[in-house]
Amino acid sequence: MCRSFLQGWKDENGIEVNAGRMNLGVVTLNLPRVAMESKGDKDTFWQILMERLDIVKDGLIYRINRTKEAKPQNAPILYKHGAFGERLKNGEPVDNLFKNRRATISLGYIGLYEVATVFYGGDWEQNPEAKAFTLEILKLMKANAEKWSNEYGYHFSIYSTPSESLTDRFCRMDTEKFGIVENITDKEYYTNSYHYDVRKNPTPFEKLDFEKDYPKYASGGFIHYCEYPNMRQNPVALETVWDYAYDRVGYLGTNTPIDHCYECGHDGDFEPTEKGFKCPECGNDDPKSCDVVKRTCGYLGNPQARPMVKGRHKEISARVKHL
Numbered sequence: 001m002c003r004s005f006l007q008g009w010k011d012e013n014g015i016e017v018n019a020g021r022m023n024l025g026v027v028t029l030n031l032p033r034v035a036m037e038s039k040g041d042k043d044t045f046w047q048i049l050m051e052r053l054d055i056v057k058d059g060l061i062y063r064i065n066r067t068k069e070a071k072p073q074n075a076p077i078l079y080k081h082g083a084f085g086e087r088l089k090n091g092e093p094v095d096n097l098f099k100n101r102r103a104t105i106s107l108g109y110i111g112l113y114e115v116a117t118v119f120y121g122g123d124w125e126q127n128p129e130a131k132a133f134t135l136e137i138l139k140l141m142k143a144n145a146e147k148w149s150n151e152y153g154y155h156f157s158i159y160s161t162p163s164e165s166l167t168d169r170f171c172r173m174d175t176e177k178f179g180i181v182e183n184i185t186d187k188e189y190y191t192n193s194y195h196y197d198v199r200k201n202p203t204p205f206e207k208l209d210f211e212k213d214y215p216k217y218a219s220g221g222f223i224h225y226c227e228y229p230n231m232r233q234n235p236v237a238l239e240t241v242w243d244y245a246y247d248r249v250g251y252l253g254t255n256t257p258i259d260h261c262y263e264c265g266h267d268g269d270f271e272p273t274e275k276g277f278k279c280p281e282c283g284n285d286d287p288k289s290c291d292v293v294k295r296t297c298g299y300l301g302n303p304q305a306r307p308m309v310k311g312r313h314k315e316i317s318a319r320v321k322h323l
């Protein structure tokens with residue numbers, strides 16, 4: 001997975017091993033639901049969060065145990081021919097490759113923006129108390145992951161889930177439960193992990209400064225990205241952002257419009273419509289003659305050829321350029 005990072009790991013001889021390691025999967029926690037269930041009371045919030053973390057832990061342990069049932073002959077390339085770093089024989093436990101923290105297993109989360117919105121309103125990004133609160137949530141998750149790692153011997157990591165479809169699904173489920181809530185469910189999507197509210201327009205520098213404090217608690221995978229208009233006339237501006245980001249964040253995506261219309265030849269940004277995207281010049285929306293590329297989240301996707309879930313479409317349509 002492009003977004004799942006394997007943290008450093010040493011074998012029994014003290015040698016750092018990067019190749020052939022693996023992630024056993026992820027369970028993602030719906031944080032905005034915890035916040036709405038707490039009705040804005042922090043003690044209740046922490047209490048519900050602890051209960052949910054126990055459930056996530058059970059889900060992850062189940063997943064590990066299920067994965068351990070695999071036999072080397074089930075996936076010979078992975079287990080028998082070295083893709084996972086060693087060559088097991090039939091009958092050898094695959095757990096030999098997973099245990100002692102060689103494999104990671106991930107606790108994912110979504111919607112820190114919506115969580116803080118429950119307690120501080122929709123414009124909390126410049127409020128230090130609100131931001132500290134969201135960091136406390138990650139710190140608590142990280143502390144629990146550490147505890148589980150010691151207890152079970154697998155590397156539990158905190159994962160800023162790409163939420164390719166959860167952005168839609170969790171929000172839809174919460175709309176059924178809580179109704180239309182301003183700045184939370186009314187958008188029809190949840191904000192990815194720790195990301196800045198996509199409807200606002202901070203400069204790339206403000207966005208990076210805001211987001212840079214989160215990944216150290218979520219080293220199991222994350223991405224930052226900035227949205228730009230067509231930058232062909234000003235590549236130096238892109239470089240300035242990259243230079244700024246270099247010492248601050250670990251993984252930066254650059255979203256610039258590269259859509260192309262084969263009907264009229266338009267290059268640039270296609271416009272979002274109810275169903276998908278269309279050429280702003282000639283209105284063409286035929287997937288056969290459109291090349292539309294959007295960052296679904298970690299990956300780049302072609303939503304005209306392979307439509308995305310409604311919530312993700314809403315989220316991409318709401319994105320504001322940062323420069």
Ligand SMILES: [Zn+2]
Nearest residue numbers: 261264279282
């Ligand atoms: Zn066109």
